[in-house]
Amino acid sequence: MPKLTTGPTGIIKLLIYIGLLVASANAVAKEGLPKGIMVLKGQDAPPLVLKNLDGKIWDIEQSRGHWVFLHFWATWCGPCRREMPTIQAILQEFKNSRLEIVLVNTAESEDTVFEFIGAVAPDLNPLMDTDGQATELWQPRGLPATFFVDPDGKLQYLALGGRNWHEPAYLDFLNKIIKK
Amino acid sequence: MWPVIIKPVYAAAPPILHKYEDDEIFLQLVIRNDDQLAAFYVGREFPKNAINEILKTCFITPLVKNNKFDALWIEPDSWVFTLDNQPIERIKRDYWKKIWKDVGLSQAHQATFGWTLMPETRDLRFDEGAGGSIVIPEQTRPFTLRVHFNTGLYKEGKPKVITFKDVLCPN
Numbered sequence: 001m002p003k004l005t006t007g008p009t010g011i012i013k014l015l016i017y018i019g020l021l022v023a024s025a026n027a028v029a030k031e032g033l034p035k036g037i038m039v040l041k042g043q044d045a046p047p048l049v050l051k052n053l054d055g056k057i058w059d060i061e062q063s064r065g066h067w068v069f070l071h072f073w074a075t076w077c078g079p080c081r082r083e084m085p086t087i088q089a090i091l092q093e094f095k096n097s098r099l100e101i102v103l104v105n106t107a108e109s110e111d112t113v114f115e116f117i118g119a120v121a122p123d124l125n126p127l128m129d130t131d132g133q134a135t136e137l138w139q140p141r142g143l144p145a146t147f148f149v150d151p152d153g154k155l156q157y158l159a160l161g162g163r164n165w166h167e168p169a170y171l172d173f174l175n176k177i178i179k180k
Numbered sequence: 181m182w183p184v185i186i187k188p189v190y191a192a193a194p195p196i197l198h199k200y201e202d203d204e205i206f207l208q209l210v211i212r213n214d215d216q217l218a219a220f221y222v223g224r225e226f227p228k229n230a231i232n233e234i235l236k237t238c239f240i241t242p243l244v245k246n247n248k249f250d251a252l253w254i255e256p257d258s259w260v261f262t263l264d265n266q267p268i269e270r271i272k273r274d275y276w277k278k279i280w281k282d283v284g285l286s287q288a289h290q291a292t293f294g295w296t297l298m299p300e301t302r303d304l305r306f307d308e309g310a311g312g313s314i315v316i317p318e319q320t321r322p323f324t325l326r327v328h329f330n331t332g333l334y335k336e337g338k339p340k341v342i343t344f345k346d347v348l349c350p351n
Contacts, residue, residue: 035307036307036308038305074292074295076223076224076292106291106292106295107287107288107289107291107292108225108288108292109225109288112225130288131286131287131288131291132287132288132290132291132292132294132295133287133291135291135295136291136294141299141302141310142295142299142310143295160305160308161308161309
Protein backbone atom coordinates (compact mmCIF):
# COMPACT_ATOMS: atom_id res chain seq x y z
CA MET A 1 0.00 0.00 0.00
CA PRO A 2 1.39 3.45 -0.83
CA LYS A 3 2.34 5.74 2.02
CA LEU A 4 -0.54 8.16 2.56
CA THR A 5 -0.10 11.79 3.47
CA THR A 6 -2.56 14.53 4.33
CA GLY A 7 -3.45 17.37 1.97
CA PRO A 8 -4.46 17.34 -1.73
CA THR A 9 -1.55 15.18 -2.82
CA GLY A 10 -2.41 12.55 -0.23
CA ILE A 11 -6.08 12.53 -1.27
CA ILE A 12 -5.13 12.11 -4.93
CA LYS A 13 -2.85 9.21 -4.01
CA LEU A 14 -5.66 7.67 -1.99
CA LEU A 15 -8.11 7.99 -4.90
CA ILE A 16 -5.60 6.46 -7.28
CA TYR A 17 -5.04 3.60 -4.85
CA ILE A 18 -8.79 3.00 -4.49
CA GLY A 19 -9.07 3.09 -8.28
CA LEU A 20 -6.37 0.46 -8.58
CA LEU A 21 -8.11 -1.72 -6.01
CA VAL A 22 -11.40 -1.49 -7.90
CA ALA A 23 -9.67 -2.28 -11.18
CA SER A 24 -8.01 -5.26 -9.56
CA ALA A 25 -11.29 -6.53 -8.13
CA ASN A 26 -12.95 -6.19 -11.54
CA ALA A 27 -10.18 -8.19 -13.14
CA VAL A 28 -10.79 -10.98 -10.63
CA ALA A 29 -14.53 -10.94 -10.95
CA LYS A 30 -14.81 -11.09 -14.73
CA GLU A 31 -18.40 -11.72 -15.82
CA GLY A 32 -19.44 -11.32 -12.19
CA LEU A 33 -17.81 -14.58 -11.24
CA PRO A 34 -16.35 -15.09 -7.78
CA LYS A 35 -12.62 -15.32 -7.35
CA GLY A 36 -10.86 -18.27 -8.93
CA ILE A 37 -13.66 -19.32 -11.31
CA MET A 38 -12.42 -19.57 -14.89
CA VAL A 39 -14.71 -19.57 -17.91
CA LEU A 40 -14.11 -22.49 -20.27
CA LYS A 41 -14.95 -22.69 -23.94
CA GLY A 42 -17.92 -25.03 -23.75
CA GLN A 43 -16.00 -27.98 -25.15
CA ASP A 44 -17.36 -31.51 -24.73
CA ALA A 45 -16.60 -33.03 -21.34
CA PRO A 46 -14.29 -36.04 -21.57
CA PRO A 47 -15.82 -39.41 -20.75
CA LEU A 48 -15.86 -40.42 -17.10
CA VAL A 49 -16.97 -43.82 -15.84
CA LEU A 50 -15.76 -44.76 -12.35
CA LYS A 51 -16.87 -46.70 -9.30
CA ASN A 52 -17.53 -45.04 -5.95
CA LEU A 53 -16.42 -46.39 -2.57
CA ASP A 54 -19.42 -48.75 -2.56
CA GLY A 55 -18.46 -50.15 -5.94
CA LYS A 56 -21.40 -48.47 -7.71
CA ILE A 57 -20.61 -47.27 -11.24
CA TRP A 58 -21.18 -43.62 -12.14
CA ASP A 59 -21.16 -42.48 -15.77
CA ILE A 60 -21.15 -38.78 -16.63
CA GLU A 61 -23.39 -39.56 -19.60
CA GLN A 62 -26.18 -40.32 -17.13
CA SER A 63 -26.00 -36.76 -15.78
CA ARG A 64 -27.34 -35.05 -18.87
CA GLY A 65 -30.03 -32.59 -17.87
CA HIS A 66 -28.15 -31.68 -14.66
CA TRP A 67 -25.21 -29.45 -13.89
CA VAL A 68 -22.31 -31.49 -12.55
CA PHE A 69 -19.95 -30.14 -9.89
CA LEU A 70 -17.00 -32.42 -10.65
CA HIS A 71 -14.29 -32.10 -8.05
CA PHE A 72 -10.83 -33.67 -8.36
CA TRP A 73 -8.90 -34.08 -5.11
CA ALA A 74 -6.48 -36.16 -3.05
CA THR A 75 -5.97 -36.53 0.69
CA TRP A 76 -2.27 -35.58 0.43
CA CYS A 77 -3.17 -32.16 -0.96
CA GLY A 78 -3.52 -29.56 1.82
CA PRO A 79 -6.00 -27.23 0.08
CA CYS A 80 -8.13 -30.29 -0.78
CA ARG A 81 -8.31 -31.26 2.88
CA ARG A 82 -9.33 -27.76 3.93
CA GLU A 83 -11.95 -27.50 1.21
CA MET A 84 -13.70 -30.84 1.74
CA PRO A 85 -15.83 -29.85 4.78
CA THR A 86 -17.19 -26.93 2.77
CA ILE A 87 -18.35 -29.31 0.04
CA GLN A 88 -19.99 -31.45 2.70
CA ALA A 89 -21.68 -28.25 3.94
CA ILE A 90 -23.33 -27.48 0.60
CA LEU A 91 -24.39 -31.05 -0.15
CA GLN A 92 -27.74 -30.77 1.62
CA GLU A 93 -28.46 -27.33 0.13
CA PHE A 94 -28.30 -28.68 -3.39
CA LYS A 95 -29.93 -32.03 -2.76
CA ASN A 96 -32.78 -32.54 -5.24
CA SER A 97 -31.57 -29.54 -7.27
CA ARG A 98 -30.18 -29.42 -10.79
CA LEU A 99 -26.66 -29.58 -9.36
CA GLU A 100 -25.06 -32.96 -8.90
CA ILE A 101 -21.99 -32.92 -6.65
CA VAL A 102 -19.45 -35.54 -7.67
CA LEU A 103 -15.98 -36.11 -6.24
CA VAL A 104 -13.13 -37.89 -7.96
CA ASN A 105 -10.26 -39.05 -5.79
CA THR A 106 -6.99 -39.17 -7.68
CA ALA A 107 -4.99 -42.38 -7.38
CA GLU A 108 -5.34 -43.25 -3.72
CA SER A 109 -6.35 -46.43 -1.95
CA GLU A 110 -9.86 -47.07 -0.66
CA ASP A 111 -8.54 -47.28 2.89
CA THR A 112 -6.91 -43.86 2.68
CA VAL A 113 -9.98 -42.22 1.19
CA PHE A 114 -12.43 -43.98 3.51
CA GLU A 115 -10.49 -42.92 6.59
CA PHE A 116 -10.37 -39.27 5.54
CA ILE A 117 -13.85 -38.91 4.10
CA GLY A 118 -15.44 -40.79 6.99
CA ALA A 119 -14.02 -38.26 9.44
CA VAL A 120 -14.43 -35.05 7.46
CA ALA A 121 -17.28 -35.44 4.99
CA PRO A 122 -19.21 -38.63 5.75
CA ASP A 123 -22.10 -37.86 3.39
CA LEU A 124 -19.82 -37.77 0.36
CA ASN A 125 -19.07 -40.93 -1.58
CA PRO A 126 -16.16 -40.21 -3.94
CA LEU A 127 -15.51 -41.89 -7.23
CA MET A 128 -12.22 -43.75 -7.15
CA ASP A 129 -9.79 -43.00 -9.97
CA THR A 130 -7.61 -45.79 -8.68
CA ASP A 131 -4.89 -45.59 -11.33
CA GLY A 132 -5.11 -41.83 -11.89
CA GLN A 133 -5.87 -42.20 -15.58
CA ALA A 134 -9.25 -40.44 -15.51
CA THR A 135 -7.62 -37.43 -13.86
CA GLU A 136 -4.90 -37.49 -16.52
CA LEU A 137 -7.60 -37.40 -19.19
CA TRP A 138 -9.42 -34.47 -17.59
CA GLN A 139 -6.23 -32.47 -16.91
CA PRO A 140 -7.59 -30.33 -14.07
CA ARG A 141 -4.52 -27.98 -14.00
CA GLY A 142 -3.77 -28.99 -10.40
CA LEU A 143 -5.44 -30.35 -7.29
CA PRO A 144 -7.94 -29.47 -6.09
CA ALA A 145 -9.96 -28.37 -9.09
CA THR A 146 -13.67 -28.36 -9.83
CA PHE A 147 -15.19 -28.54 -13.29
CA PHE A 148 -18.73 -27.42 -13.97
CA VAL A 149 -20.36 -29.48 -16.70
CA ASP A 150 -23.61 -28.10 -18.07
CA PRO A 151 -26.77 -30.16 -18.74
CA ASP A 152 -25.63 -30.74 -22.33
CA GLY A 153 -22.34 -32.26 -21.24
CA LYS A 154 -20.21 -29.19 -22.02
CA LEU A 155 -17.41 -27.80 -19.86
CA GLN A 156 -18.43 -24.30 -18.81
CA TYR A 157 -16.32 -23.34 -15.78
CA LEU A 158 -13.29 -24.46 -13.82
CA ALA A 159 -12.73 -23.51 -10.19
CA LEU A 160 -8.99 -23.28 -9.58
CA GLY A 161 -7.61 -24.35 -6.24
CA GLY A 162 -9.57 -24.64 -3.01
CA ARG A 163 -12.15 -22.35 -1.45
CA ASN A 164 -15.00 -22.20 1.02
CA TRP A 165 -17.97 -23.18 -1.13
CA HIS A 166 -20.32 -22.16 1.65
CA GLU A 167 -19.41 -18.48 1.31
CA PRO A 168 -22.21 -16.32 -0.15
CA ALA A 169 -20.31 -15.48 -3.35
CA TYR A 170 -19.90 -19.14 -4.24
CA LEU A 171 -23.41 -20.10 -3.17
CA ASP A 172 -24.74 -17.30 -5.41
CA PHE A 173 -22.63 -18.60 -8.27
CA LEU A 174 -23.96 -22.15 -7.83
CA ASN A 175 -27.55 -20.96 -7.53
CA LYS A 176 -27.18 -18.84 -10.66
CA ILE A 177 -25.73 -21.52 -12.89
CA ILE A 178 -28.35 -24.12 -12.03
CA LYS A 179 -31.02 -21.68 -13.20
CA LYS A 180 -29.41 -21.44 -16.64
CA MET B 181 -9.24 -18.73 -2.52
CA TRP B 182 -6.78 -21.37 -1.35
CA PRO B 183 -3.96 -21.87 -3.84
CA VAL B 184 -3.04 -25.11 -5.48
CA ILE B 185 0.09 -25.91 -3.55
CA ILE B 186 1.67 -29.25 -2.96
CA LYS B 187 2.29 -29.03 0.73
CA PRO B 188 4.70 -31.16 2.74
CA VAL B 189 3.27 -33.06 5.69
CA TYR B 190 6.31 -32.99 7.94
CA ALA B 191 7.65 -30.28 10.19
CA ALA B 192 11.34 -30.87 10.93
CA ALA B 193 14.00 -28.32 9.98
CA PRO B 194 12.60 -25.82 7.51
CA PRO B 195 13.51 -26.33 3.83
CA ILE B 196 15.90 -23.92 2.12
CA LEU B 197 14.02 -21.07 0.49
CA HIS B 198 14.95 -18.64 -2.30
CA LYS B 199 12.32 -15.97 -2.72
CA TYR B 200 11.47 -13.28 -5.26
CA GLU B 201 8.41 -11.05 -5.13
CA ASP B 202 7.23 -7.88 -6.83
CA ASP B 203 3.87 -6.52 -7.95
CA GLU B 204 3.91 -8.86 -10.95
CA ILE B 205 4.93 -12.21 -9.57
CA PHE B 206 5.68 -14.24 -6.48
CA LEU B 207 8.29 -16.94 -6.96
CA GLN B 208 9.80 -19.06 -4.24
CA LEU B 209 12.13 -22.02 -4.60
CA VAL B 210 11.76 -24.65 -1.90
CA ILE B 211 14.63 -27.11 -1.60
CA ARG B 212 14.17 -30.03 0.76
CA ASN B 213 16.92 -32.18 2.20
CA ASP B 214 16.81 -35.97 1.86
CA ASP B 215 14.81 -36.50 5.04
CA GLN B 216 12.25 -33.89 4.06
CA LEU B 217 11.97 -35.17 0.51
CA ALA B 218 11.61 -38.76 1.70
CA ALA B 219 8.93 -37.70 4.18
CA PHE B 220 7.04 -35.90 1.40
CA TYR B 221 6.75 -39.15 -0.59
CA VAL B 222 6.32 -41.43 2.44
CA GLY B 223 3.30 -39.25 3.20
CA ARG B 224 1.99 -40.21 -0.23
CA GLU B 225 2.56 -43.90 0.56
CA PHE B 226 5.43 -44.37 -1.89
CA PRO B 227 7.47 -47.59 -1.49
CA LYS B 228 11.08 -47.40 -0.27
CA ASN B 229 12.67 -48.42 -3.58
CA ALA B 230 10.89 -45.55 -5.36
CA ILE B 231 11.96 -43.06 -2.71
CA ASN B 232 15.56 -44.26 -3.03
CA GLU B 233 15.43 -43.39 -6.74
CA ILE B 234 14.04 -39.95 -5.96
CA LEU B 235 16.85 -39.31 -3.45
CA LYS B 236 19.49 -39.91 -6.13
CA THR B 237 18.45 -36.59 -7.73
CA CYS B 238 17.95 -32.96 -6.70
CA PHE B 239 14.38 -31.70 -6.37
CA ILE B 240 13.70 -27.97 -6.56
CA THR B 241 10.11 -26.93 -5.93
CA PRO B 242 9.11 -23.54 -7.29
CA LEU B 243 5.90 -21.97 -6.03
CA VAL B 244 4.65 -19.39 -8.50
CA LYS B 245 1.81 -16.87 -8.29
CA ASN B 246 0.73 -14.53 -11.05
CA ASN B 247 0.03 -11.13 -9.47
CA LYS B 248 -0.53 -9.08 -12.61
CA PHE B 249 -0.65 -10.66 -16.04
CA ASP B 250 -3.64 -12.06 -17.94
CA ALA B 251 -1.46 -15.15 -18.24
CA LEU B 252 1.98 -16.04 -16.92
CA TRP B 253 3.42 -19.06 -18.69
CA ILE B 254 5.20 -21.76 -16.73
CA GLU B 255 7.42 -23.59 -19.20
CA PRO B 256 10.32 -25.33 -17.43
CA ASP B 257 12.00 -26.06 -20.76
CA SER B 258 12.85 -22.36 -20.93
CA TRP B 259 14.34 -22.30 -17.43
CA VAL B 260 18.14 -22.58 -17.51
CA PHE B 261 20.30 -24.19 -14.84
CA THR B 262 24.03 -23.44 -15.13
CA LEU B 263 27.19 -24.27 -13.26
CA ASP B 264 30.48 -22.65 -14.36
CA ASN B 265 28.60 -21.33 -17.39
CA GLN B 266 27.75 -24.86 -18.45
CA PRO B 267 24.11 -25.92 -18.65
CA ILE B 268 22.76 -28.53 -16.28
CA GLU B 269 20.30 -30.75 -18.10
CA ARG B 270 16.90 -31.02 -16.42
CA ILE B 271 15.61 -34.52 -15.65
CA LYS B 272 12.32 -34.82 -17.52
CA ARG B 273 9.28 -37.03 -17.15
CA ASP B 274 10.48 -39.67 -19.61
CA TYR B 275 13.38 -40.47 -17.28
CA TRP B 276 10.93 -41.30 -14.51
CA LYS B 277 8.78 -43.49 -16.73
CA LYS B 278 11.75 -45.79 -17.25
CA ILE B 279 12.77 -45.70 -13.58
CA TRP B 280 9.23 -46.48 -12.40
CA LYS B 281 8.99 -49.37 -14.82
CA ASP B 282 12.29 -50.77 -13.51
CA VAL B 283 11.24 -50.54 -9.85
CA GLY B 284 7.67 -51.66 -10.55
CA LEU B 285 5.95 -48.56 -9.18
CA SER B 286 2.17 -48.82 -9.36
CA GLN B 287 0.24 -46.80 -11.91
CA ALA B 288 -1.47 -44.94 -9.08
CA HIS B 289 1.81 -43.84 -7.54
CA GLN B 290 3.13 -42.85 -10.96
CA ALA B 291 0.07 -40.67 -11.41
CA THR B 292 0.56 -39.12 -7.97
CA PHE B 293 4.24 -38.53 -8.71
CA GLY B 294 3.25 -36.74 -11.89
CA TRP B 295 1.04 -34.38 -9.89
CA THR B 296 3.97 -33.48 -7.63
CA LEU B 297 6.05 -32.29 -10.61
CA MET B 298 5.78 -28.84 -12.15
CA PRO B 299 3.60 -28.92 -15.28
CA GLU B 300 5.52 -28.86 -18.56
CA THR B 301 3.36 -25.97 -19.68
CA ARG B 302 0.77 -23.96 -17.76
CA ASP B 303 -0.80 -20.58 -18.44
CA LEU B 304 -1.26 -19.26 -14.92
CA ARG B 305 -4.15 -16.80 -14.98
CA PHE B 306 -4.28 -13.59 -12.97
CA ASP B 307 -4.14 -14.36 -9.25
CA GLU B 308 -3.59 -18.08 -9.89
CA GLY B 309 -0.78 -19.96 -8.17
CA ALA B 310 0.85 -23.31 -8.78
CA GLY B 311 3.66 -25.38 -7.41
CA GLY B 312 5.52 -28.53 -8.30
CA SER B 313 9.00 -29.95 -8.44
CA ILE B 314 11.67 -29.60 -11.09
CA VAL B 315 14.42 -32.19 -11.00
CA ILE B 316 18.09 -31.97 -11.92
CA PRO B 317 21.00 -34.35 -11.32
CA GLU B 318 22.50 -34.09 -7.83
CA GLN B 319 24.94 -31.15 -7.59
CA THR B 320 27.69 -30.66 -5.03
CA ARG B 321 28.38 -27.00 -5.84
CA PRO B 322 26.14 -23.92 -6.05
CA PHE B 323 24.51 -23.27 -9.40
CA THR B 324 22.45 -20.56 -11.07
CA LEU B 325 18.83 -20.81 -12.16
CA ARG B 326 17.48 -18.37 -14.72
CA VAL B 327 13.69 -18.52 -14.73
CA HIS B 328 11.96 -17.25 -17.87
CA PHE B 329 8.23 -16.60 -18.09
CA ASN B 330 6.35 -15.56 -21.19
CA THR B 331 3.43 -13.28 -20.39
CA GLY B 332 0.03 -12.55 -21.91
CA LEU B 333 -2.67 -14.90 -23.12
CA TYR B 334 -0.87 -15.30 -26.44
CA LYS B 335 2.66 -14.80 -25.03
CA GLU B 336 2.55 -11.33 -26.55
CA GLY B 337 3.80 -9.53 -23.43
CA LYS B 338 7.28 -8.68 -22.27
CA PRO B 339 8.94 -11.78 -20.80
CA LYS B 340 9.65 -11.85 -17.10
CA VAL B 341 13.09 -13.14 -16.18
CA ILE B 342 14.32 -13.86 -12.65
CA THR B 343 17.75 -15.19 -11.78
CA PHE B 344 18.62 -17.05 -8.60
CA LYS B 345 22.34 -17.38 -7.87
CA ASP B 346 24.06 -19.74 -5.46
CA VAL B 347 21.31 -22.31 -5.39
CA LEU B 348 22.47 -25.51 -3.77
CA CYS B 349 21.18 -29.05 -3.56
CA PRO B 350 21.19 -29.56 0.20
CA ASN B 351 22.86 -32.94 0.56
